[in-house]
């Protein structure tokens with residue numbers, strides 16, 4: 001049998017379930033998931049095998065109307081992912097249908113994907129009655145020449161095997177791109193920072209999650225097999241620091257514990273996690289913060 005390998009970009013509106021689908025395809029949590037929009041900030045690759053085919057899934061930030069510099073960098077990363085992939089999968093939420101955001105994506109899709117094959121995945125089908133899906137499928141296919149349409153629930157796994165099998169057949173012939181047992185190509189220090197950001201996003205309200213970033217500053221392997229990991233949470237305002245610390249440091253303690261537990265499970269060993277909050281008013285305009293996130297920092301306001 002010949003080897004096949006290729007890239008599959010997962011695109012869609014924020015919250016469509018792209019990261020959930022990537023994790024399901026890979027069989028491990030490599031990309032963070034929350035119920036809030038704009039969780040994923042950079043392109044994250046996860047690797048799955050289907051027979052002799054290696055599928056490299058590229059999770060992207062959601063596509064939305066950007067306002068800030070960070071938003072622009074995220075949206076650029078998402079469209080960039082679509083342009084580089086062999087096949088693109090557009091996720092649309094079954095219960096929300098063709099929103100204004102979906103309309104916008106459809107308008108840009110042909111140009112951004114440069115004629116690459118695009119499959120439609122109607123996600124979260126567990127949230128609607130099956131009768132509703134037929135109309136939505138028809139309407140979407142009238143607006144764009146999708147190669148295929150799949151009805152899936154990324155969370156529960158419905159329809160995901162069909163999608164994976166079809167994608168495997170679409171991959172170009174060629175040697176595998178990653179070792180067979182590799183599931184992600186994100187540096188561990190970044191996965192660790194993302195885990196902490198997920199726990200912060202889950203716990204903090206309103207705008208705050210969008211105004212912080214987490215970086216792993218040091219990672220020390222200890223003789224007893226454990227790891228000491230030091231991370232910094234950058235916030236833009238003084239007041240935010242207090243909120244993250246919480247009353248008597250309760251919030252940061254809970255975040256730290258939740259992140260540490262997940263890290264220990266992921267690494268299969270003991271972790272000592274130390275979090276520090278730093279106020280840095282201009283971090284959203286600092287090139288270094290973007291490179292740490294794996295995003296491109298563009299000069300000027302363009």
Ligand SMILES: Nc1nc2c(ncn2[C@@H]2O[C@H](COP(=O)(O)OP(=O)(O)OP(=O)(O)O)[C@@H](O)[C@H]2O)c(=O)[nH]1
Pocket residue numbers: 012013014015016017018019020021032033034035036037038039040041060061062063123124125126127152153154155156
């Ligand atoms: N009911 C249901 N919920 C789902 C399904 N797939 C994802 N979700 C939920 O939808 C929310 C968003 O999922 P994510 O995977 O973070 O979505 P995303 O597209 O990566 O979002 P961004 O990173 O913000 O662009 C989470 O609360 C998921 O648990 C599904 O099939 N059914």
Ligand SMILES: [Mg+2]
Pocket residue numbers: 018019020031032033039040059060061062
């Ligand atoms: Mg995501």
